[in-house]
Amino acid sequence: MAVAARRKFRREGEERRRQDLIEATLDCVAEHGLQGATVRAIALRAGVTAGLIRHYFPGKEELLQAAYVTVMERMTELAKTALATVEHEPGRRLAAFVAANLAPPVVDTGTFSIWASFIGRAGSDPALGIAHRAGYLGFRDEVETLVADALASSGRHASPAELRRLAIAVNAVIDGLWLEGCLAGDMFETGELAEIGIGSVEAMLGLRLRGEREVA
Amino acid sequence: MAVAARRKFRREGEERRRQDLIEATLDCVAEHGLQGATVRAIALRAGVTAGLIRHYFPGKEELLQAAYVTVMERMTELAKTALATVEHEPGRRLAAFVAANLAPPVVDTGTFSIWASFIGRAGSDPALGIAHRAGYLGFRDEVETLVADALASSGRHASPAELRRLAIAVNAVIDGLWLEGCLAGDMFETGELAEIGIGSVEAMLGLRLRGEREVA
């Protein structure tokens, strides 16, 4: 009488397993929203059994929060990477920042689905709400700095109040175009969103951010 | 031996019940996301028992779709109402449209929560995706018309391609500011978002939309 064979397994490092579980969670959320992120679905995708989740996280709730934090870190990290690799002229830096946020991998249906799923609950779930606001303000501060530098390098200086308004507006354009790109990417040519974004920011600031020959 | 008394009830009209169920669904989604929208929670909020849902809808899925359609109809309807009540000068119409979309009741945490919850699944659920795209394009067409009129009334004419770009950009600013307002409304003064939105649109179009004395 053959007894059911117990499944073989390997012991992965703690950090590695945690990361795998978070990744699997994000995949589930991206595909079917928070509803699709059941402990069993997550475990299946991570290649483990459901019980293991509770060995690394107090409960499903904490795993979801960790996943959300990871997403936001990843998004801001992508934006900063775009800044690090680009030249020092402030106008070009701002343009590069805008462009980077309006093209893959930032513009991505999976990422958007995750973002929307989590943010929908940020209003009712305090932990998620706090995590969101921190990420949002960080992003806006980054925008404000870039805008201030771009203005200063062209000899203009704005009052703090005006700077704030401009940062909010620039941030909004980026967010709005990002949204449209994620939701209906097929409606735009490659680079079109970035083009529109940079053009809009130029108009709002009254500056040219790019050299004359780069408009393509 | 007292037999459990059967609950009293009233027969509401068909359309009324359907609307009540949809309303209850939206309340549930607004509070706890799609996860909170269980048939029992919905029924409880609508003041009926769970079984009744299946008398008015083939299944829960169809109720959710109907609820989503209702939300989008309501949002676009609000925007159009703002247009109907305002004067005929094209610039002012555009300004009023922008302002209406950046203040309550369009800017509202509950509405946003619903929107985010549904749109997160618009990528994977074809029915929701179609419903979304239709609503989105309708909104953008509206923007494009308003922009075209505003430009024309000030003697400028844009090519179709340029008009398209401007409409996308204006749409993005509205979306982005709406998002910020819904997520962190307490960070903005009353009317500040509308002010920023109109200012940004003016800059992008190179027009003044308001009379000189209305800037407040």
Next chain:
DNA sequence: CAAATATTTATACACTTGCATAACAACGCT
């Protein structure tokens, strides 16, 4: 006022959910 109709309730069912627990086996240590 009685009968017919169909809205609404009540109950049951199969399934999924997150979580608890105990058995097990992979790995590090000596």
Next chain:
DNA sequence: AGCGTTGTTATGCAAGTGTATAAATATTTG
């Protein structure tokens, strides 16, 4: 090699899920 530690699996459970069905009652009809 043997042993202990603990990462991992397997199993079970109570609560909650959507749905199916029958019974009951509010309302309409004759």
